[in-house]
Amino acid sequence: MAIEVKNIVKTFGSFAALDDVDLKVADGELLALLGPSGSGKTTLLRIIAGLDWPDSGEVAIDGENALTRGASERQVGFVFQHYALFRHMTVFENVAFGLRVQPRAVRKDEATIRARVKELLDLVQLDWLANRYPSQLSGGQRQRIALARALAIEPRILLLDEPFGALDAKVRKELRQWLRSLHNEIHVTSIFVTHDQEEALEVANRVVVMDKGKIEQIGSPGEVYDNPATAFVHGFIGESIVLPVDVAGDAVRLDGRPLNIPALGAASGAAKLFVRRHDMAIGPAGSGALDGAIRHVRSFGPIQRAEVALAGDAGKTVIEIDAPRDRELQAGEIVSLQPRRYRIFAAQD
Ligand SMILES: Nc1ncnc2c1ncn2[C@@H]1O[C@H](COP(=O)(O)OP(=O)(O)OP(=O)(O)O)[C@@H](O)[C@H]1O
Numbered sequence: 001m002a003i004e005v006k007n008i009v010k011t012f013g014s015f016a017a018l019d020d021v022d023l024k025v026a027d028g029e030l031l032a033l034l035g036p037s038g039s040g041k042t043t044l045l046r047i048i049a050g051l052d053w054p055d056s057g058e059v060a061i062d063g064e065n066a067l068t069r070g071a072s073e074r075q076v077g078f079v080f081q082h083y084a085l086f087r088h089m090t091v092f093e094n095v096a097f098g099l100r101v102q103p104r105a106v107r108k109d110e111a112t113i114r115a116r117v118k119e120l121l122d123l124v125q126l127d128w129l130a131n132r133y134p135s136q137l138s139g140g141q142r143q144r145i146a147l148a149r150a151l152a153i154e155p156r157i158l159l160l161d162e163p164f165g166a167l168d169a170k171v172r173k174e175l176r177q178w179l180r181s182l183h184n185e186i187h188v189t190s191i192f193v194t195h196d197q198e199e200a201l202e203v204a205n206r207v208v209v210m211d212k213g214k215i216e217q218i219g220s221p222g223e224v225y226d227n228p229a230t231a232f233v234h235g236f237i238g239e240s241i242v243l244p245v246d247v248a249g250d251a252v253r254l255d256g257r258p259l260n261i262p263a264l265g266a267a268s269g270a271a272k273l274f275v276r277r278h279d280m281a282i283g284p285a286g287s288g289a290l291d292g293a294i295r296h297v298r299s300f301g302p303i304q305r306a307e308v309a310l311a312g313d314a315g316k317t318v319i320e321i322d323a324p325r326d327r328e329l330q331a332g333e334i335v336s337l338q339p340r341r342y343r344i345f346a347a348q349d
Pocket residue numbers: 012017035036037038039040041042043044195
């Protein structure tokens with residue numbers, strides 16, 4: 001089911017939680033709303049769900065105005081961060097719940113309900129837990145059951161608000177892959193909220209990056225990572241080194257010294273140079289754009305992370321770069337850094 005959100009404004013008192021938001025979600029997409037705490041993700045999700053209403057703007061589901069309909073009429077399935085399973089019901093009854101409380105006219109008979117629950121438990125690969133109670137499940141299992149329960153009513157749209165937020169890192173990772181393959185199987189239009197960039201990039205077809213009630217960029221995981229549209233997106237996704245620079249024509253200067261890298265079309269004036277940690281090549285002194293001294297090196301897995309104090313301002317600017325471990329770096333070494341890929345944004349962005 002396609003969703004279209006147009007010019008949504010939502011204020012709480014004088015605070016704009018959503019400030020003129022437009023978004024189109026295609027049928028069958030798995031979309032992530034990604035942004036820092038307070039950026040408006042949950043507010044947007046609640047408005048699409050019919051749990052909250054905007055001050056102005058439009059929400060259409062499958063081309064029809066959804067704002068005249070409440071949550072139940074929109075046929076939306078939800079999964080929240082904190083499991084909302086009924087503690088006194090077995091897993092089986094939790095999943096059956098939505099089907100049992102349907103209006104009499106559309107309610108299925110008992111045999112059909114049982115078959116459907118069995119099918120859903122198979123889908124989330126937890127049929128062996130049917131007779132347990134929620135307190136007897138792990139956190140990850142509870143979230144999978146919560147998802148089975150949300151899917152029971154055959155929702156037109158599935159909305160997930162930080163569904164894995166309360167789980168430990170390893171389980172989160174497993175569930176991401178699981179959600180991805182589950183979505184490949186069922187194709188229901190799904191939107192999930194997360195503040196975890198890795199989660200958004202790994203799971204979603206498209207990522208909507210939000211900040212302060214506005215959409216900063218919408219794109220595939222590759223697009224938002226490789227071509228961040230704004231300084232905010234560059235800083236939020238991936239780990240970036242940010243240096244204050246001056247642009248004059250095609251020349252870029254740091255602390256008054258030329259860097260010998262092209263300005264890539266950035267406007268003249270005060271700007272910020274953004275480089276991902278792994279995009280800063282490290283070579284012998286004098287070979288690159290920035291000279292510095294290594295202060296500290298930590299190695300883990302395939303990378304070594306070096307703290308480098310840049311030459312020029314009495315070593316006050318210290319950056320962290322990630323290098324492969326083909327040559328072990330040493331504290332005290334004088335090196336030179338060269339940005340392989342970088343972006344320059346005007347300072348006020
Ligand atoms: N009912 C409310 N009353 C007043 N302010 C609210 C209300 N709901 C949300 N807000 C404010 O609106 C802003 C956006 O909140 P929202 O929950 O949408 O952010 P979020 O991006 O989902 O953040 P988080 O990741 O922390 O959940 C926040 O500053 C929040 O304090």
